[in-house]
Amino acid sequence: AQSVTQPDIHITVSEGASLELRCNYSYGATPYLFWYVQSPGQGLQLLLKYFSGDTLVQGIKGFEAEFKRSQSSFNLRKPSVHWSDAAEYFCAVGARSNDYKLSFGAGTTVTVRA
């Protein structure tokens, strides 16, 4: 079964600074990979996804992520964060053999300071 690890529980970043959130997955083949964002009191919103092809994926709100097979990673980046980026971020992995089931990481909470 697939699994996801988000090593950082909480990250604090200054507004305008760059942000990188780490995600490592465990799966025997090429997975489906997703990043979701959850603002307080809201549901999860998809930021971006990787299914195949170009390993650098562009998403909404200026986010991008890079799939690195050799490192089993799918880290999320943003060059310059805005105060509105304060939220919880979830990495998720899906298996191609069982493609409805997503395994979510524990999440990383991002705090943005002025």
Next chain:
Amino acid sequence: DAGVIQSPRHEVTEMGQEVTLRCKPISGHNSLFWYRQTMMRGLELLIYFNNNVPIDDSGMPEDRFSAKMPNASFSTLKIQPSEPRDSAVYFCASSPPPSGGLSNEQFFGPGTRLTVL
């Protein structure tokens, strides 16, 4: 599109009472998921429907939990009787049919925050 609609947004009830959570998936989506989110366990998949049929209910905690999908536009998650440990945020998500042989992402509703006293 209105997105996935869940009701109620908040529910406070007393232990032993029956609780019914409701979900309207996005029109055209044929997969529906119920998740539970807690601090201790994170996001857990409870049950998955495809074309209104329950495919995987292995995440349903126990017999007190039941879910139905009588048609393509409505699903319920019922807890009877409820217990304080059921307190959590319950999310409904839907997904369109796969396109190009690839699975699609899940679209989440705003969630129902359940508190059982």
